[in-house]
Amino acid sequence: MAKTSRKVPALNASSMADISFLLLTFFLLVSNMDVDSGLARRLPPPPQTEEQTSVDVQRRNLLVVLVNAGNETMVQNQHGSEWYATAEELRGSGSKVALKDKVKEFVLNTSNSADLPELTEEDFGAPIGIVPVTAQHVISIQNDATTSYKTYIAVQNEVVRAYNELREEGARKYFNTSYEELTKEQQDQINELYPQRISEAEPKNYGGQ
Amino acid sequence: MGKFNKGAKKEMPALNSSSMPDIVFAILFFFMVTTTMRSETLMVRMKLPTASEVQKLEKKSLVTYINIGPPMEVRLGTGTQMQLNDRFAQVSEIQDYIAQEKASMNEADQPLMTVSIKADEDTRMQYITDVKQALRQAYALKISYSARQGQN
Numbered sequence: 001m002a003k004t005s006r007k008v009p010a011l012n013a014s015s016m017a018d019i020s021f022l023l024l025t026f027f028l029l030v031s032n033m034d035v036d037s038g039l040a041r042r043l044p045p046p047p048q049t050e051e052q053t054s055v056d057v058q059r060r061n062l063l064v065v066l067v068n069a070g071n072e073t074m075v076q077n078q079h080g081s082e083w084y085a086t087a088e089e090l091r092g093s094g095s096k097v098a099l100k101d102k103v104k105e106f107v108l109n110t111s112n113s114a115d116l117p118e119l120t121e122e123d124f125g126a127p128i129g130i131v132p133v134t135a136q137h138v139i140s141i142q143n144d145a146t147t148s149y150k151t152y153i154a155v156q157n158e159v160v161r162a163y164n165e166l167r168e169e170g171a172r173k174y175f176n177t178s179y180e181e182l183t184k185e186q187q188d189q190i191n192e193l194y195p196q197r198i199s200e201a202e203p204k205n206y207g208g209q
Numbered sequence: 210m211g212k213f214n215k216g217a218k219k220e221m222p223a224l225n226s227s228s229m230p231d232i233v234f235a236i237l238f239f240f241m242v243t244t245t246m247r248s249e250t251l252m253v254r255m256k257l258p259t260a261s262e263v264q265k266l267e268k269k270s271l272v273t274y275i276n277i278g279p280p281m282e283v284r285l286g287t288g289t290q291m292q293l294n295d296r297f298a299q300v301s302e303i304q305d306y307i308a309q310e311k312a313s314m315n316e317a318d319q320p321l322m323t324v325s326i327k328a329d330e331d332t333r334m335q336y337i338t339d340v341k342q343a344l345r346q347a348y349a350l351k352i353s354y355s356a357r358q359g360q361n
Contacts, residue, residue: 016230024237031244036272036325037263038353046345067334143334150258150330152337153356157260164262200341 039156041200061117061136063106065099065159069144071151075102078115087154099155103162107194109134124193127174133193142201159198166194252292253278255329259359266353271321273310273349275303277336278329289329289336300339307347327355 059078066074073084082102084090092098109116117134124131139159143152164179170190171179179190255278266272276292290297293306311319324344328337344352 013227013230017226017233020230020233020237024233024240027237027240027244031240036266036269036274036327036353036355037358038266038325038355039260039262040264040323040351040353043341043345043350043352045348045350143338145333145335145338147334148330149328149332149334149337152334153258153260153330153354156354157262157356160262 039153039160041156041198043200057138058118058136060115061134061138063103063137063139065139065141065155067141067143067147067151067155069146071148073099073151073155075099077106079106079113080115087151090154090158099158100162100165103139103159104166106139107134107137107162107166124189128189128193131193138197138199140199140201156198160196163194163196167191170194250295251276252281252295252297253290253329254281255327256331257327257355257357258330260354260356261359263356263358264353266323266325268321271314271318271323272353273307273322273324274327275324275340276327277332277340289332291336291340300336300343303340303343304347307344307349311349321351322349323351323353324349325353325355 063075063077066076068074073090075082075084082097082099084096084099089096090099092101106116109119112119112132117137119132120135121130121132122135123129141152141155141159167190168179170193171177171182171186174190175182175186179187182190253276255276277289279287280290280297291300292298293302298306307324311322314322326337326340341352344350
């Protein structure tokens with residue numbers, strides 16, 4: 001056996017790229033990047049006892065948004081009511097006041113009207129200070145059994161939009177930047193100033209089918 | 210100006226492509242890490258409603274899905290059906306489903322569990338309300354109405 005110091009032949013790695021490309025294409029195809037998005041809500045906990053299922057709310061603190069079987073929307077409080085037949089009208093086309101402006105007027109009650117929710121002075125910490133807010137207001141979204149989900153989401157969206165605009169305005173007023181650029185604590189402060197008080201009632205049969 | 214076309218017959222040097230697999234592997238690892246395999250096949254048809262004020266659901270591991278819509282297969286009719294984990298289910302089965310999903314979760318994560326309701330936009334609210342009531346009973350109180358981001 002003669003000792004020969006043979007060189008190890010170089011491994012041909014040119015197909016490595018092909019193999020890894022194949023794997024890459026596989027993962028490209030099976031991966032789905034889309035993140036789920038939606039309107040976040042919190043449901044009330046189930047009623048503990050049978051009798052205590054309703055909470056009394058003063059009439060002036062309540063804004064009722066009613067979506068009927070014909071997918072029409074009515075918004076009503078002590079101040080008056082408005083009727084929207086289509087989703088376009090909800091956003092304020094024509095002579096109608098948009099739903100979000102109704103909600104904003106209701107939540108803010110700048111004129112301290114007796115028909116709108118009562119204002120109470122509350123302390124919100126450093127830059128905001130003590131300001132009057134409508135801490136007790138409730139927006140009650142009610143729907144019929146045959147209301148379409150699409151309209152319901154459109155109405156919910158408009159109400160959330162009103163809150164988002166209020167928070168944006170609050171951020172501009174007290175922090176001089178947009179809501180997006182605030183720190184987590186500052187955002188929480190603004191959220192406390194304008195909390196989303198939306199109640200989703202159980203459906204009633206207001207007619208229709 | 211005479212810089213070009215001077216040497217004339219010089220051979221083009223071969224491009225060194227030995228780092229190509231490295232680059233491809235880097236991309237490959239990115240996709241392997243970010244990917245989440247589709248765990249269930251959709252059995253209901255749904256066109257999500259559009260909304261402009263949607264929020265992204267942060268952690269996928271905390272989200273449980275409920276799919277609502279007419280079935281994909283035409284022979285099953287056009288009535289609204291609900292799909293939980295690869296099979297059709299009744300509203301009454303939601304509580305068990307939620308309990309089961311909760312049990313498979315980390316204990317610290319359980320209160321953060323979010324249920325994403327992915328419903329077809331033509332669904333009647335009666336169905337959604339029944340689902341909501343069942344979720345309340347199951348103490349799955351954080352919900353999200355799944356919607357596409359869009360002009361609305």
